[in-house]
Structure formats: C-alpha cells, structure tokens
Amino acid sequence: MTRDQVGEELPNLAESKLTALVVDDSFVNQTIHQKLLNRLGIKNDVVTNGKEAVDVYCSGGNYDLILMDMDMPIMNGIQATKRLREMGIESKIAGVTTRANEGEKKEFMEAGLNDFQEKPLTISKLLSILHKLNFYVQT
Amino acid sequence: MNTTVVAQLQRQFQDYIVSLYQQGFLDSQFSELRKLQDEGSPDFVSEVVSLFFDDCSKLINTMSRSLEQPDNVDFKQLDSGVHQLKGSSSSVGARRVKNVCISFKECCDVQNREGCLRCLQQVDYEYKMLKTKLQDLFNLEQQILQAGGTIPQVDIN
Secondary structure, eight states, rough: OOEOOOOOOEEOGGGGGGGEEEOSHHHHHHHHHHHHHTTTTEEEEEEEEEHHHEEEEEEEOOOOEEEEEEESSSSSSHHHHHHHHHOOOOOOEEEEEEEOOOOHHHHHHTOOOOOOESOOOOOOHHHHHHHHSSSSOOO | OHHHHHHHHHHHHHHHHHHHHHHSOHHHHHHHHHHHTTTTTTTTHHHHHHHHHHHHHHHHHHHHHTTSSTOOOOHHHHHHHHHHHHHHHHHHBBBHHHHHHHHHHHHHHOOOOOHHHHHHHHHHHHHHHHHHHHHHHHHHHHHHHHOOOOOOOOOOO
C-alpha cells in the first residue's frame, strides 16, 4: 500500500502488472487520468482519440483496461468501443464521460463497455472501476 | 527555519484556500487534484491548471469567432466548445467556470446568440479571475516551502 498526502492508504497494483490505455482528447483529462493510474502503480499510455486507440490495437498493442472518453474528434468513444469489440478485443473498457443522461449512457454501454463512470475521475471512482472489473479486491 | 514565519504563512494559506472554496471558485475536485500531488510530481496541480487555462484561452477564442456573424452562428460548434470547457473545468474543480458553462449550454440549445455572448464574456472573466487567485495560492505555497515549511493539508468538508 502507499500513502497519499492525506494519509489514506492506497493499493499499489504494480505487482499485478496491470496496464491501461487512456483515450481522451483533453490534455487536462489525460494528465489527471495518467496520474491516477500512476498512483495505483498501473503502467499506462495515452492516445487522443478513438481511431488512435484502434490503431494501437491493430499494431499489436494490448492493455488490460481502457479508459474511454465519449466525445472525441475523428472517432468518438462509442465508435471506437464498437470497433474494438468487432475486432474481437476483450480488454476491459470503462467509459468515462461528462455526458450522463440515461440515453447517452445506454448507447455507450451498448457499444461494448464493461463499466461506466461519470467524470471527473477520482481515486475512489477509479478504484470502483478496478473493483467492478475484478482487477482489485478490497481487503 | 523561522517557525513563526512558517506558521503565519501556513495560516494565511489555509485561510486563503478555504475562502476560495467558500466563495465558489473551487469545488471538491480541486481537493482531489491536491491529493494526487506528491514528491515525485510537486507541481502537479499547477501543471494541470495551467493546461486548463490554455484550454480556456483557446476555446474562448474559437467560440468568439463562432459568435461573430449574427446571421451565421454555428451553434453546433459552439456547443462542442462549451462542452469541452465544461469538461475541463469540472476536471480541475473550477466551479464558477463550470456553472457558467451550464448556462452557456442552455443558451446554445435555444440558439440565443445574445445569451451566448453574455456567457462568453462571463466565462472569460471567471477563468481569468480564477487564474489570478490560483497564482496567489501557488505563490503562498512557494513562500512556505522557501521558509522551510510544508504545505498544509486542508479539509474542506
């Protein structure tokens, strides 16, 4: 476990060798999401839209977890999720978006998500994703 | 280390950051960012807010251009810009900026150009105000560190 600045113990998942891909066109969100993953010991990369995420997988890349934004230029999160599932990609995909009305959430989930969290992401929301997707068991 | 000076600066810092939350400039997401700052990335918060202010400047310029021609406003593009700004303001805890974006979106939805212009002016004002406030906060942090002290954790709940 590691301690963050306020003394809360955070799990260190470095030993589990989890990897994650951040898919978001916002530099602000990229920076925050990468920092959250780093704090939990999860190695990660970042791309700026859905097409780049698909290209990474087409080039042989693979990640345990994808944090997928919804609104992105060129290829959005819904299109990218559908495409990845069509390709047979079984990585866990968590949609993270500020769009939270039921219709938009349903459309995103139906594209092939394993989980959904409303932005902004926090440590506790990320832990919730990891717990739901069985990457982390609270002790 | 002059402990009296450090204590005074720390008190000043605490009072100032609490006032920023109380006056609605910041919300709990800013606290979340502060929790992520550590020895490995001591400037994490200032780096993220700097990216946010870059976003504000770029998006406000783009949206201003969208609103220039009264008979030719691209409300779809405008809505996209407002959505992006709302997203990044939410991510850094810039509460007032986020709230203006909510009103801005409502004006876009009904294609109210005058309302959009007012919101644009307001969002420009709010982000610049926040930028000044946070610069003062970061300056206080530096003063504390230079005096040999540590930055206080502040529980705003």
